[in-house]
Amino acid sequence: MNKDKRKAPRRPIRYTAWIELGPDDLHGCVLSDISEHGARIDIDETKPVPDNFTLMLASNGSARRKCKVVWRKPRNIGVTFERGLNEGSQATLVPKPDADAKVAKPETAAGNDAPAKSA
Numbered sequence: 689m690n691k692d693k694r695k696a697p698r699r700p701i702r703y704t705a706w707i708e709l710g711p712d713d714l715h716g717c718v719l720s721d722i723s724e725h726g727a728r729i730d731i732d733e734t735k736p737v738p739d740n741f742t743l744m745l746a747s748n749g750s751a752r753r754k755c756k757v758v759w760r761k762p763r764n765i766g767v768t769f770e771r772g773l774n775e776g777s778q779a780t781l782v783p784k785p786d787a788d789a790k791v792a793k794p795e796t797a798a799g800n801d802a803p804a805k806s807a
Contacts, residue, residue, distance in 0.1 A: 696723040705729070706744040707737055708752075714744065726758070726768040734760050743767070 698721040706714040707729070717731040731737065737757065745751040754770035 696725050698723045698728070703745070706747075707731070708742040708744060709736060709738070717743075720764070724769075726766065727755075728764055728766050730764045732763065734762060734765050737765060740770075 701719050701722050703719040703722075705717050705719055707717050709715050715731065715736070717729050719727050720730050721728045727743075729743070737760075739757050741755055741757075743753045743755050745753065755767035756770055757765050758768055759766040
């Protein structure tokens with residue numbers, strides 16, 4: 689019996705991102721699965737992560753999502769995406785299912801550098 693109550697299926701992904709802990713304070717993390725409504729984020733320490741935060745999906749901050757933590761473990765957190773950002777600033781990491789492909793391949797974050805902190 690399937691007890692998964694998610695609104696949308698999660699897809700495996702390996703994507704470098706940054707959690708905004710405060711002004712000029714970004715913490716690196718990795719998205720390990722994602723759906724239209726949320727994600728699992730791997731991070732070295734979850735204690736400093738607030739219950740609500742902005743997830744930076746691009747090194748320059750152009751793609752980001754507002755997140756709410758729904759569960760925590762020592763090295764990962766589960767989040768839901770808030771719909772408070774305008775459409776232009778929301779990143780699309782979840783590929784649309786391809787009828788011919790069994791598993792859609794997500795984009796990778798190769799070459800992403802940590803965002804520069806402003807002075």
